[in-house]
Amino acid sequence: MTERRAILAIDQGTTSSRAMLFDSRGRPIGQAQKEFEQHFPRSGWVEHDAEEIWRDTVEVVRQAIRNAGVEPSQIAAIGITNQRETTVIWDRKTGVPIHRAIVWQDRRTAEACERLREDGHAELVQDRTGLLIDSYFSATKAAWILDQVPGARARAARGELAFGTIDTFLLWRLTEGAVHATDATNAARTMLFDIKRHTWDQDLLELFGVPAAILPEVRDSSDDFGTTPKDLFGSPIPILGVAGDQQAATVGQACFRPGMTKSTYGTGCFALMNTGTQPVRSHNRLLTTIAYRIGGETTYALEGSIFVAGAAVQWLRDGLKIIGSAAETQALARSADPNQSVYMVPAFTGLGAPYWDPHARGAILGLTRATGPAEIARAALEAVCFQTRDLLEAMTADGAAPLDTLRVDGGMVANDWMLQTLADVLGVPVERPVVAETTALGAACLAGLRTGFFDGLEGISATWQSAGRFEPRSDEQEREARYAGWLDAVKRVRHDA
Secondary structure, three states: OOOOOEEEEEEEOOOEEEEEEEOOOOOEEEEEEEEOOOEOOOOOOOEEOHHHHHHHHHHHHHHHHHHHOOOHHHEEEEEEEEOOOOEEEEEOOOOOEOOOEEOOOOOOOHHHHHHHHHOOOHHHHHHHHOOOOOOOOHHHHHHHHHHHOOOHHHHHHOOOEEEEEHHHHHHHHHOOOOOOEEEHHHHOOOOOEEOOOOEEOHHHHHHHOOOHHHOOEEEOOEOOOOEOOHHHHOOOOEEEEEEEHHHHHHHHOOOOOOOOEEEEEOOOEEEEEEEEOOOOOOOOOOEEEEEEEEOOEEEEEEEEEEOOOHHHHHHHHHHHOOOOOOOHHHHHHHHOOOOOOOEEEOOEOEEOOOOOEOOOOOEEEOOOOOOOHHHHHHHHHHHHHHHHHHHHHHHHHOOOOOOOOEEEEOHHHHOHHHHHHHHHHHOOOEEEEOOOOHHHHHHHHHHHHOOOOOOHHHHHHHHOOEEEEEOOOOOHHHHHHHHHHHHHHHHHHOOOO
16 A cells, blocks of 8 residues: 655645645645736726636646655645635536636725625624624625626526635535535635534625525535545545635644734735634724634634735835845845835735725835835835734734734745844744745645644644744834834825724
């Protein structure tokens, strides 16, 4: 019998699709990644081609297997992690989407959400889902597609259409339509799922106009999600783990004790604090969400979501064209004039937590004739740090104990200058793990729990290692002065201020 010696993680993100293989000690042994096109039909609208995502996913998986030098038959399981809230509706017979995927960043349903809030539905939504009514989540996106695509609502009523976030769409394709499912962490981000009763909520389905017939089955984050056909990757492989990207990163960072917090820096920035087996309601505009559900037991988290982090650096590269690659920002930021107080508020698609202002738009403030690419690059990186402090301040206001350490991950944490600045802005140590891509690692861990690769959550914790710790260097007066300037800059761009 062939030895099963690797776990495959599919990490389908907002700007790229990645596949990574890990060994039983949680170490990466092969990977492949491919960026895909972003579509912006109108201001504030963001779409993806789900067919392109599927093709890229298959391509990077095959390439990663080759790069790892393992046989497909040696892969014990697949774990999937995905950009959350991004919404796809497809034909059950053909598997073909009826519209481009509407991305989590998309703001086209902001006015519909405003009407729902004005009509007094915010309390119901927050009580059932832990979420604030916002176009960030899936419910109004799904309703928009059903309303705008001719005949879609009638087809949905006849059971001809299926809804899902990207994990669900990939599961459908990976199992040739045999599995229409999601996990509890992704279901919790739709604005349709009762996170305490663990069921799709009929009142919310009626409120948002989403028919139950199109919804997937909800399973644990570590569960049986079907098997790939032999001809897809060269051997049938069971799919045994699914989680939204930020929850997968929480697992990959081994944040298994209440109070442990991680912050992921990818396209956006997302901080999650483990709050244990009871949901904690936020009174400071954070989200109460499911961190993971394993063996039928749910662990909850407080989450703060920032829409733009790495996307600001991407804009410096692709929009302003002042850098050729993200790596250049470190040297640029170091060379910036420290006497210039330039602030960037990257509200390209509104502001997320704790402001939740969909109409805010980005700005760069404090410009002078001496301002150049270095100062703008520094401001983009500092904005990520200031926004992280916004989230942690809100968590503290919700009763969380002050942090003693923040664990960080994602593509941006390769930047030492940013992590030192983050420690200075927060006033707490920042720790970077050996495996920075903890989102993919978390998906692998969830799948590995069911194969015996990892001996429970304790086994996952034992594999976590620090690659660097950044201690605060700035004094409190400097820290507070810089943060006050940030708060003033945010106030200037807010639509609801």
